[in-house]
Amino acid sequence: MSSITAASQSPQQQQVKRILEGVEDEHGGVIVEMTKEPLDASLFTSLLHSSISDWKRQGKKGVWIKLPIELVNLVEPAVKAGFYFHHAEPSYLMLVHWLPVVANTLPANASHRVGIGAFVMNDNDEVLVVQEKSGKFRGTGVWKFPTGVVDEGEDICDAAVREVKEETGVDAKFVEVLAFRQSHKSFFDKSDLFFVCMLQPLSFEIQPQEAEIEAAQWMPFEEYSAQPMVQKNQLFQYVSKVCLAKKHRQYAGFVPVPVGSDPLGQETYYVYLNRQSLSGY
C-alpha cells in the first residue's frame, strides 16, 4: 500500500502535493497506510482536511488511516478531523472515517478469540493431561487436557498439534474437531470459540513445558473423567461423553479437508466437516 507522499518532500513540494496518498479498496473506500517517518501534527491536520475534501468530491465512502505507533502524535489530529478508532495491534492504530451521509456499512472489528483443547489417548486408553502453573485451576490438583490459544493466521488443526508439543513434548497427529463451545465477554467485551480436538499420539515420552506446566502425565481415562471438576461442569461432562463415544469408535466429529487457497494462492484453507457421513456423495 501507499504512504504519504508529502512527508518526504520539501515544504515547497508540499505546496504542490497536499493530499494523503492511499489505495482504493473494493468497497468504494480509501486506505492510507502511513510510514513511520515523523510528521508534524499541524501539517498532518492540513493534509487531512484537504484530503477529506478531495475524497468527498470523489464520492469515497470509508476512509482508513493506519497509524504506526511511532506517529502517535497524529492520533489526536485524526480524531479531531472526524476519524474514530476501528482496531489496534501493538504496533499500529487503525482509524476510520465514514464520509457519506447514508448509513455506515463499515465492517466490524475481529470479535472472537479462538482456543483449542486436545484429547490425546494412547493404546492403553490413557489420556494426556496436565496441571497448569497459572489460571483458575492452579494449585487445585486438577488434571486437564492441554489447551491453548490459536494464533492469528494459524489453522486450528496446527494450533492443537503445536500446543500438545509445547506443553507436554508429545508429538501428535490431528484427527478431528469433536465439539466446540462459544462463550461471551471472556476477555473485555470479546467472545471466545473453543474447539475440542482429538489427536493421535506419535510419541509418548513426556517433557512438561517449564514456564506454564506444573506436571503432565498419561492418566487412565476413567480416572480423568471421575475428577470432581469434570463431574460438576456441564461442558466437561459433555466433552467426557464425546471422548468416551470416540474411544468406542461411535462418534463422528469434523475433519479438516483442504480447499481453495488464500488471495495470493499460497495457502490452503480447511473446511471442517463430518466426512464419515459424506461417503457416497
Added chain:
Amino acid sequence: MSSITAASQSPQQQQVKRILEGVEDEHGGVIVEMTKEPLDASLFTSLLHSSISDWKRQGKKGVWIKLPIELVNLVEPAVKAGFYFHHAEPSYLMLVHWLPVVANTLPANASHRVGIGAFVMNDNDEVLVVQEKSGKFRGTGVWKFPTGVVDEGEDICDAAVREVKEETGVDAKFVEVLAFRQSHKSFFDKSDLFFVCMLQPLSFEIQPQEAEIEAAQWMPFEEYSAQPMVQKNQLFQYVSKVCLAKKHRQYAGFVPVPVGSDPLGQETYYVYLNRQSLSGY
C-alpha cells in the same frame, strides 16, 4: 471498574492523591478505566509516572489503561510513558504496559471474525437463495445462501436465524452446524471462521431486505448446485454435498446444547456437538 480520582478533585486535593486508580485483575495486573471527564495531558503524564512507580513497587505485571475517545489527547502521553496499543473499538482505545523484566505473558487481542451461511430448505426441496447488492457476487447473477457476520456477544445459532430473517423475511429455526471453514488475512491481518448452518423454515413468504439484497427466492436445490460458481469452487462443492447428504437425512452435524453460564450467571453458553453419535452415553 474504577476511574481516576484525581481528575475530579481540586488542584490542592490532587497533590494529596497523585495516583491513577485501578482495579486488580486475576493475573497480577491493574486495569485503569478512565472516565470521559477532560484531563490535561501534562497532569496525566505526572499521574502516570507516579502511578507506574507505585505499581512497580507493588510488583504489578500488566497495566491496562482504557481511554475513551473523548480523551484522545492522552494517547500520546501514555505511549511516551511506555504504553502500547492492545486493541480498540470505536469508542475507546485499550493501552497496555508490561512492567516486569521477565517475558510478557499478556493475552492476545481477538483474532477472528465469525460469519454464518444459512442452508434453509422447504418441503419441496427448494432452497432459500439471495442475490446481493454488494460484494464480489454483485451483478453476476449468482444465487447464494444468505450470509452474515456474527455480532460481538451473539450466539452463532441466533446470528443465523437473524440473518435469514433480515435478508429474506423468512422465519426459521436453527437445526445444526453442518461444517465450518477457517481462512486467514480475510480483513487486514485478521482470520475468519465461517459456519455453514442448517435452518428449518417456519414461514415461506419472501421480503428481500432493501439495503443489501437485490433479489431472494426459493430455488430447486438441483438448480442452485448446478450453478457454475458452485461447480467451480471447492468449498461450495463440499457445502453442496453436505446439503445433499442432509437432504437424504444421512449427515450428522453439530447441534447446540446449552451448558453452564457466563461469569454473572445470566447467560447460557452453547457447546456444539454431534448429539446423534452420543445416544446411549
